[in-house]
Amino acid sequence: MDWDWDFVRQILPTLIQGVKITILATLLGSVLAAIVGLGIALARRSPNKALSRTVGWVAEFIRGTPLLVQLYFIFYVLPDIGILLPPLVAGVIGLGLHYGTYTAEVYRAGIDNVPRGQWEAAKACNLSTRQTWSHIIIPQAIPPMIPALANYFIAMFKETPLLSAITVLELMNQAKSVANTYYRYLEPITLVGAFFLAISLISVVLLRWLERRYGKIER
Template sequence: MNWSWDFVAQITPALMQGLLVTVEITLLSSVAALVIGLFFAVAKMSSIGFVRRLTILMTEGIRRTPLLVQLYFLFYVLPDLGILLSPFIAGVIGLGLHYATYTSEVYRAGIINVPVGQWEAARACNLTQRQTWTEIILPQAIPPMIPPLGNYVIAMFKETPILSAITVMDLMGEALAQANFSYRYLEPITLVAAGFLIVSLCSAAIIKLLEHHLKLRAA
């Protein structure tokens, strides 16, 4: 099969629309993963034994099962229980929850690395738990976490093709639709690979610049 630039021009608008959906899902899932991951990290360090054990059980259960199975559960099983999610929403929830279990470990490592003296100083100043976390601990813990958290965002972006399994018309979904309709796979799949490579490289470069900026500020 020869490469056809005419076919490339024909399918490019659909693939660009799919890329836009992919970026939207990545951004929304990233926000969910970062917020829920922080909640998981704090809960796993809670002094309340029940909360700590329940959170560990939940996060381990999510992390130890395949993302594809979780997506199928959200999209195909929940409707049997009366909960109907669109492919887009199911994809955002699935990716966000799955990667929240990984970002929680990044948060936990960063929080543990905050010197014990900071906690003691907060108690000596009679700060509340909320003030200790928001004004003392997290401002010190989060900056070193940004590079690994950024890498997880890139990983989520590269994971989005799996969402085509629940009929999400992202970049991969659009490419498969075009390929199945025309019986030409060379151009769509090649363009998908190129698109993911370009966006991933640009994202990695931005993370490197951000990491360099943080190091300069800390110096």
């Protein structure tokens, strides 16, 4: 079967529709993952043993099970208990929760890497807990986390095709529907692959720059 450029031109507008949804899902998922991760990291540091244990176990469970099954769970099981979500929302929640458990580890490492002396100095300066976090710990903990967080956001971007399984019309789903309509798989699937490869090669360059700018943290 030969590569057909006319066919490529014909399907390109449809695929671009899908690219928009893919990027939207990645951005929303990243924001959610960043927030969920912070929540998990803070809960695990909580002095309340019951809370930190429970959150730890839940995070471990989410990290040990496949994203695809979690997406099915959110999309097909939650309606049974009365929560009906549109596909894109379900997808973003799935991505955000799954990657939130990974970003939680990044936050944990970032916070642990702030030297003890900084905590003691904050106490010596009579700063409250709130002030210590917002003025001393967070400003020092965030920059080294940025490359590692970006790494997970790129990984999430590469997982977005899974959303096609819960009928989100992102790039992969558009490609599949085009392929099924014309019964030509070569061009749509190859274009999707090329698109992801192009974005990840660009993001590798971006990541190198982030690492130089903000310094690498241990993984």
